[in-house]
Structure formats: structure tokens, C-alpha cells
Amino acid sequence: MAEIGSFALLLALALSxxxxxxxxxxxxxxxxxxxxxxxxxALTPAGQATSRAATSNPTISASYDSSLxxxxxxxxxxxxxxxxxxxxATFAAVLLASIILVICAFRDDFSIAYIFHHSNxxxxxxxxxAVLWSGQEGSLLFWSLLLAAYGFVLRLRYKTDPRLFAxxxxxxxxxxxxxxxxxxxxxxxxxxxxxxxxxxxxGLNPLLQYPEMVIHPPMLYLGYVGFTVPFAFALGALIxxxxxxxxxxxxxxxxxxxxxxLTCGVFLGAHWAYSVLGxxxxxxxxxxxxxxxxxxxxxxxxxxxxMMQEKRGMLxxxxxxxxxxTFWLAILGTFLTRSGIISSVHAFAQSSIGDWFAWFLAITLxxxxxxxxKNKSHLRSEHKLESLVSRExxxxxxxxxxxLLTFTVLWGTWFPKISELVQGNKVTVGAPFYNRxxxxxxxxxxxxxxxxxxxxxxxxxxxxxxxxxxxxxIGAIAVAIFLMATPQSWGxxxxxxxxxxxxxxxxxxxxxxxxxxSLTVASEFYRGGRVISKHTGQGMxxxxxxxxxxxxxxxxxxxxxxGVVVVxxxxxxxxxxxxxxQEMGYGDKMSIGPYTLICRSxxxxxxxxxxxxxxxxxxxxGGKQIGTMTPVRRFYKASQQTSTMPDIxxxxxxxxxxxxxxxxxxxxxxxxxxxLNALVMWIWMGVWIMLGGTILALVPNAPAPMRVPAPARLExxxxxxMVTGD
Amino acid sequence: xxxxxxxxxxxxxxxxxxxxxxxxxxxxxxxxxxxxATRFSEIGHRMMCICGCNxxxxxxxxxxxxxxxxxxxxxxxxLNRGDSDxxxxxxxxxxxxxxxxxxxxxxxxxxxxxxxxVAALILGFGLIVxxxxxxKNRPAPALADGxxxxxxxxLEQFRDQARKETDL
Numbered sequence: 038m039a040e041i042g043s044f045a046l047l048l049a050l051a052l053s054x055x056x057x058x059x060x061x062x063x064x065x066x067x068x069x070x071x072x073x074x075x076x077x078x079a080l081t082p083a084g085q086a087t088s089r090a091a092t093s094n095p096t097i098s099a100s101y102d103s104s105l106x107x108x109x110x111x112x113x114x115x116x117x118x119x120x121x122x123x124x125x126a127t128f129a130a131v132l133l134a135s136i137i138l139v140i141c142a143f144r145d146d147f148s149i150a151y152i153f154h155h156s157n158x159x160x161x162x163x164x165x166x167a168v169l170w171s172g173q174e175g176s177l178l179f180w181s182l183l184l185a186a187y188g189f190v191l192r193l194r195y196k197t198d199p200r201l202f203a204x205x206x207x208x209x210x211x212x213x214x215x216x217x218x219x220x221x222x223x224x225x226x227x228x229x230x231x232x233x234x235x236x237x238x239x240g241l242n243p244l245l246q247y248p249e250m251v252i253h254p255p256m257l258y259l260g261y262v263g264f265t266v267p268f269a270f271a272l273g274a275l276i277x278x279x280x281x282x283x284x285x286x287x288x289x290x291x292x293x294x295x296x297x298x299l300t301c302g303v304f305l306g307a308h309w310a311y312s313v314l315g316x317x318x319x320x321x322x323x324x325x326x327x328x329x330x331x332x333x334x335x336x337x338x339x340x341x342x343x344m345m346q347e348k349r350g351m352l353x354x355x356x357x358x359x360x361x362x363t364f365w366l367a368i369l370g371t372f373l374t375r376s377g378i379i380s381s382v383h384a385f386a387q388s389s390i391g392d393w394f395a396w397f398l399a400i401t402l403x404x405x406x407x408x409x410x411k412n413k414s415h416l417r418s419e420h421k422l423e424s425l426v427s428r429e430x431x432x433x434x435x436x437x438x439x440x441l442l443t444f445t446v447l448w449g450t451w452f453p454k455i456s457e458l459v460q461g462n463k464v465t466v467g468a469p470f471y472n473r474x475x476x477x478x479x480x481x482x483x484x485x486x487x488x489x490x491x492x493x494x495x496x497x498x499x500x501x502x503x504x505x506x507x508x509x510x511i512g513a514i515a516v517a518i519f520l521m522a523t524p525q526s527w528g529x530x531x532x533x534x535x536x537x538x539x540x541x542x543x544x545x546x547x548x549x550x551x552x553x554x555s556l557t558v559a560s561e562f563y564r565g566g567r568v569i570s571k572h573t574g575q576g577m578x579x580x581x582x583x584x585x586x587x588x589x590x591x592x593x594x595x596x597x598x599x600g601v602v603v604v605x606x607x608x609x610x611x612x613x614x615x616x617x618x619q620e621m622g623y624g625d626k627m628s629i630g631p632y633t634l635i636c637r638s639x640x641x642x643x644x645x646x647x648x649x650x651x652x653x654x655x656x657x658x659g660g661k662q663i664g665t666m667t668p669v670r671r672f673y674k675a676s677q678q679t680s681t682m683p684d685i686x687x688x689x690x691x692x693x694x695x696x697x698x699x700x701x702x703x704x705x706x707x708x709x710x711x712x713l714n715a716l717v718m719w720i721w722m723g724v725w726i727m728l729g730g731t732i733l734a735l736v737p738n739a740p741a742p743m744r745v746p747a748p749a750r751l752e753x754x755x756x757x758x759m760v761t762g763d
Numbered sequence: 764x765x766x767x768x769x770x771x772x773x774x775x776x777x778x779x780x781x782x783x784x785x786x787x788x789x790x791x792x793x794x795x796x797x798x799x800a801t802r803f804s805e806i807g808h809r810m811m812c813i814c815g816c817n818x819x820x821x822x823x824x825x826x827x828x829x830x831x832x833x834x835x836x837x838x839x840x841x842l843n844r845g846d847s848d849x850x851x852x853x854x855x856x857x858x859x860x861x862x863x864x865x866x867x868x869x870x871x872x873x874x875x876x877x878x879x880x881v882a883a884l885i886l887g888f889g890l891i892v893x894x895x896x897x898x899k900n901r902p903a904p905a906l907a908d909g910x911x912x913x914x915x916x917x918l919e920q921f922r923d924q925a926r927k928e929t930d931l
Contacts, residue, residue, distance in 0.1 A: 441887060
């Protein structure tokens, strides 16, 4: 099996290489027809050297040149077609290699070093499948597979715009070659074990043995890899000086789908950290987490600014840089986490392949810079800015803040290394730094999220802004006053006194601004719905549904904004978190917030994959039992590592989060840590709303209704009727 | 004279009101700052556990951690002794090295960590101002002969109409 896998990888590299080179040759000949007219460069059909004879007679020469050019054009088109097919075949070869690796995991083939290091006989089936992306070599193969899959879809849809797709295909093949070179020569997933074949494997990292780990990495990688596609189209459009903005329309869905995958991946990672790592939080500003956040921020900026280019022909250079930065940051993140250059707790896949990534980053940067400076005159804006109070300005500031956040995260991630180089010692850049620097920027961004949708393209009068903004502002201020005035006993977010602590101030601001954004979004739906309702006589809800269906992108975007503020409210809850640690014998009590926990039992269990210790606790609230919780600690036999499985009781107001920390060796009593985490459920709800909004934005618009005169004999009482255009 | 006296009274009242406001703000800001439990939580959240778990000292969650219990005890002793926040942090840095602090300090090269994002923000704003200025000064596209550009109230009317018809 390993031999077939290795062969498939080599074949994939050869196919990818062919796809790149043949595609490149075809593009060069198509882009530069003079090559075809040059007698020195041209080949005759039968390979005869007749150039001198042909050029002696002008008429013969002209017809000879044109037929030669046509022949070469045809030839280059054929070569281009073979390149496209080779790209499609690359997918088949990489898929075969991936399937073989998964089969080897299921067959417990420990003769393959990768399977030995990341699997064991008693590993449950779904995790054996997840072995594919659980280690260095497998995750690179998986990355390559996803890239090939994206390329496969792209090459099948080439008829949309054959020339642009041919450019994008060559660029994708270039990226694919890099990953296949890595797989064949630096991180081979089918490397064979030296010496005797072990009876059992080392097993999968216990932290990865969690259901979400089966879907989190694929989502994240779909996001990372997916940004290669808009980048390939953007670079292709730049190289060929693509006229107009059609390439943006072509890549819009790719970008949105990719962004949705990355969003899903980032938040699944946060949820996994929350549910598995057992420290009660979901985001630790670790370099690996930052690596996923940076392309997300840059990609979000691109999704906004690309609208300026599409609608107004502005920000072309900026968009080119943003799409490149997004792609580059995704690769940089992989470099950071794989090279070991920056220490991280997520050391699942560190190795010496950092140099490969460094070279790849340098080559892509140079390639981009060369074409950018060569063709930047093609990227001039077409329109002028008419007013500072306009949608265009809001996008500019929105982009500034997104890029600033990206820079802050990048700077914070690299600062320990920079400090080591400059002053000889490392420093830690953890949550306090990001809280101090990033939160104010994020709050400014929230203000823009509220204001932006109320601004019209080109120009907005201050009066209309005041009119549209007044009620949402009053609503937000009223909510802030309400939160400050209510008693704390009402719940975590009530009785907020912003002067007590800066974190309370930030929380109050975040909640108030979230309300502001929600109200502006609601007012947009209401205003549009009212217009439709007036024209059609439908009810308000039906009108708003119709409104959304008519412009799914815009109203889907508003729903994404609403999801974001729901997430922000969830983040704001972190200021009210409580925690408590206690040893719990039979009948012992622990109180935290409104909850009382009573230990009913504690015991242990033994299974084939792991042994576990757990406690059974009755949970009371207001003197009434509301449930039973069982935090667990597992000891994985193959890897000889322990891992906690916190038990979480989620409500809209707060999560009761219990961790089995260990056992007191003196008396055998379990030691438990209880966290009361406020508003965490809002984060996961917000993500669902964001994804729902994105899916909605991908739905094609319903056709706008047209007014057509109704024939008098059919409808004598009405002169016109509303019909829906097809 | 009467007008002067009235002005001086007004200025006096304004000054007093400002002083009262500043005093209240300072009192509110300092409310609870001296509470030992609050100080323990604040300083403990500004430090890292040095066992390699890469977690904030008060969030390190594994039983039997060789470092966090001792560090928490040291923090309690230092606070009971009445050490200032700066002194506590300094003694931890001397004992465990600069990586014990969860964020760069505001001294020496560490300041660059905070300065750079602010500098980037200022630079970004500057660039945006330049971009907006150049966009505003860009000449309007040339019109074909005989066409008169629509301006003023008429343009607003067309815009309103276009928004109503297209921007739902």
C-alpha cells in the first residue's frame, strides 16, 4: 500500500508540474502572438526549415505567417487543454494517496511511520479517519488534497472565462507543486518504519480525540486553502490586465464560501479549546490561534473593500494587496506553526520544514511584487470621491481598522522573536496585550458597522444620517443605562458599573454598540420592508422576506453583521467570569454564583483506549435541583497522556463549567474546578447566525418585479398590475 | 463692572464644577483599587505560569503543576507585605525572567510593542486622508459634446429616484 501511495504522490507531482509548465507555455503563446509570426521561433508543420524561402515573397510570407500563427494558436490551445486535464488528473492522484493513507490507518499498518506515530489499534473509527490531518505529513497531504479539489472544480468550470481560468489554473498548479514537493521530499506520509514493525502505534494526541477535531481541521484548511483561489484569479487578472471587474464577480462566491469555511474553522477551534483544554476559556491568543485569525481578518477586509471595486471601480490596487495578504498570511500561519520559530502550546506538528515555507513565502512575494509593479497602471481607480460622508469613506475606515487589527495580531505574534533579536531576551505577548490594544480598535469597528450601512454610495446628507441614526442611538444609550441601573442579582451582565474596572467599561461599550448595530440592521430591514409593503399591500414580515430575497447579498450581509454583534456580546461576558477550585468528598458542597454543587459520588472506569476518573455532582439553583454533572479525566494508554473532559451546562445567561483536575493522593478525593462563564452561548449562536447570513448572501437574487400594462379586456378595472419578472 | 463681576462668577462656578467632576471621576476610577483580593486577581492575571503550559498564572488548571501553586503563594505573601504592584512584578521578573509577565512592559524596547499599532493607526489615517484628498481633487470624467452635467437639486431628485427603484 505504501508503494502505491508514494507512486500516487510522485504522479501527482509530475502531473502538477506538467499542468504548470504546459499551461504557462500555452499562455505565453496566446498572450504574445508575435512569437508565432517570428520565423526564427516558429516551427513549420512538418518541421521544415523554410523561413528564408517564405520571406522572399511578401504575399506568400503573409499567408504563411497567418496560417502559422493560426496553427500555433491552435497548438497552444491544445497544450493548454492538456494542462487543464493534467490539473484535473492531479486531483485524482492526490485523492488516491489520501485514500491509501486512511486505509492504512484503518488497517493498523504500523509499517508506515506516520500511522505508527498517530494511531493505535484501539483508536475509534472516526479518529482513524482524522489521522489523515492529525500530524505534519498527513495534514500537508490533506492541504494538497483540498487545493487539488478546488483546482478540480475551477478547471471543470473553465468555460465561464477560459483565458482567466487558464491563468488561475497555472497559478494554482504552481502552489500545488510546492506542497507536492514537500510531500515527496521533505515530509513523506508513506515513509517506512526502520527495523521491526511495532505491534501497536503511539496513538493519537488525546487532545485531538474529540468529535469536533474530526471537522475543525477540514473546515480551517478549506478556509486557508480556499483563499488560494481568489488570489490565483486576482494575480491572473493582474498579469493579463483583465478588463473590467468581472473577475471579482467570478470569485465572489469562492471568496464568500472560503470565508465561511474559515469562520467555521476558527470558531470550531475556539469551541474545541473551550470543551477540551479545560482552562475555561475559548481564546488564548496563542500563535496558532493568531495564525488562523490573521487571514480571517484580512479576508474580511477584502470582502468589504471588493464591493468598492465592483460598484465604483475604486480601490483596485488595495484589493490586489488584500487578496495577496490573505493568501500570504494563511501560508505564513502554517510557517509559524510548523517551523517552531515561535513557541506555541499547539505543538502538534512542528518540524524542520520551516525553510521550505520561508522560501515559498519569499517566491510568492517576489512574484506578486514583480507583476504588481509591472502592471499597476492597469489598476487605477475610475471614479472620484464625492463626499466624506459616503459608503466609500466608511469602507476605507473599515479597511483601515481591519488591517490594523491584522497588523496588531501579526506584530504581537512576532514580537517575542523581535524582542529576542533586539534585546537578547524573549517576552510574553499574551491576552493583556491584545486586550489593551485590540479591544479599542474592535469597538471602533463596531461603530463603523453601525454607521456604514446607513451611508449611501457617493454621498449622504447629514440630515438623513441623523434621521436614520437617532432611534438606534437612543436605543443603545437606553440599554446601557438599563444595564447599569439594574441589580446584579438579575444575571451576569446586569448591574454593570463601568467605573469599577476597565473590563466592565469595555463590556458595557461592547454591549451598547452591539445594540446600536442590531437596531441599525433592524431599521434597514424595516425601512425596506415598509416600501415593499406600501407597493404590494403585503404584511411587514412577508415584505421583509421579499426584500431579503431581492437583494440577498446586502441583507445576508446585514444578518452576518447581526451574527457578529451576537458573538461580540458573548465576548463581552468574559468580564463577569468567576471560578473556584475545591476538593470534593462525598456530600461536600461548593457554591459559585447562583449555583450549589454537591458531590454525590466519584469513581473510575477502564476501557480499551483510555481509563477514566470522574465525579458525579448534583447541581442546585435557588434551592432546587436542576441537574447532575459528570466532569471526567482520561488517561490514554497508547500515548500515556491525560486529558480532561469538562462537563458544561450552558444557558443563555452563563455556562457552568466543571473540570476534574485530579485526585488528592492523601485521601483520594477529587479536586474540581468550577467556572461560571457568562454569555458564552451567545458566541456559538452568533456563529450560526453569521453562517446563515453567508449562505443567504450566496443565494441568487429573486428577480425584481416589473410593472407591465395589463390588457384592458382582461383587467378592465385596473390599468396596471404587478407581475414578477422571470 | 457688573458685567465683569458676573463673568468672573461664571468662570468660578465653571472651574468648581470641573474640579468636582474630576474629583468624582478620580474617586470612581480608584474605587476598589486597594482591595487585596482585587489586587491579587489583577496582578495574577498579568503574569504567566512558568511550567510551560503557556497560561495566565491564575488560569493554570492542572493539578500537581510544579510552578503555579508556589507562584500564587509568593504573590499572596508579597501583597500581604504591602509591596506595590511594580515591586511585585519586578521581584517576579528577577526570579523567573521577563517571560513571567503576560504582556510587554512600557519600558525600554518593550514600549515598541504598544507604539507600533498606534503608529500604524496614525499612518493609516494619514494615508486615508491623502487618498480621500486625491480622490476628491480628481477631475470629473470628460463629457461628450453638448451634454450638460446634472447638478444640485435635480441631481438629488434623480438620486432619490434611483435609490427608491434600485436600492431595496
